[in-house]
């Protein structure tokens with residue numbers, strides 16, 4: 001659905017994007033994670049051509065945006081919604097007026113606009129609040145208005161620029177649940193940037209980790225968790241570093257009720273000491289990481305057994 005290839009963006013002496021490739025599949029929630037200055041916002045602005053990349057191409061829904069002239073580009077952008085960290089609402093307009101704004105720009109007739117605004121406010125859980133001003137709303141409600149406005153043009157893609165960074169944890173969770181529901185119910189593809197691992201853990205199907213304008217690793221969360229040494233796994237399941245000499249780090253992605261460790265001790269002549277561990281719920285299933293040291297005559301066979309049971313070493 002979104003394909004960015006060889007994206008490069010240079011501001012003066014600063015290389016904000018240094019050859020970024022990104023592939024977001026239709027219907028997925030894709031998170032771009034990275035620290036401040038990694039290039040996340042620049043990437044998002046290049047995806048809808050708010051910034052023109054210095055080099056590289058961006059294709060959204062099969063259309064090469066980098067090749068479009070301004071009229072066609074504006075039409076293509078109507079199919080890409082965007083929400084912002086600080087909501088970017090017009091304080092002089094009511095909630096309904098904010099949601100109606102893009103419809104006015106598109107030239108949608110008044111009766112159709114009013115019908116659509118009512119429908120959108122309903123969708124985001126703000127029925128009956130259309131006459132309020134943005135300053136009468138909480139942060140979470142303001143973001144719901146931002147989401148309703150972003151959906152006005154029936155986009156196939158929603159871009160989210162740190163949409164929950166200004167919200168408290170409970171409100172963050174409610175906005176993430178809303179995004180997940182819109183993803184499922186409308187088949188909306190969502191590309192979000194965030195510096196919060198919690199956002200990635202809660203709703204993302206895939207992730208790219210950026211630093212210094214480059215993508216360090218990317219893929220589905222399920223695949224990255226199974227990739228030995230992945231940075232995502234290390235960050236989701238932090239264990240004391242450096243690992244003690246001779247220790248082994250095991251990642252469990254299967255059925256959490258399988259007694260794999262006790263089985264290995266019963267079957268083989270080995271002892272297991274547990275040095276650290278971390279368990280998380282990812283997309284509804286429990287994934288765990290355990291650091292152990294193994295000793296005994298059958299260590300190699302025990303490790304083979306663990307691998308055969310789907311444990312990642």
Ligand SMILES: Nc1ncnc2c1ncn2[C@@H]1O[C@H](COP(=O)(O)OP(=O)(O)OP(=O)(O)O)[C@@H](O)[C@H]1O
Nearest residue numbers: 011014015016034035036037038039040041042043
């Ligand atoms: N308009 C601009 N002019 C000059 N330099 C810029 C501009 N926008 C971004 N940069 C630089 O590009 C680099 C990447 O910035 P960017 O905002 O994309 O990072 P980020 O990962 O989104 O960080 P943050 O989370 O703090 O917003 C930084 O070094 C930044 O100073």
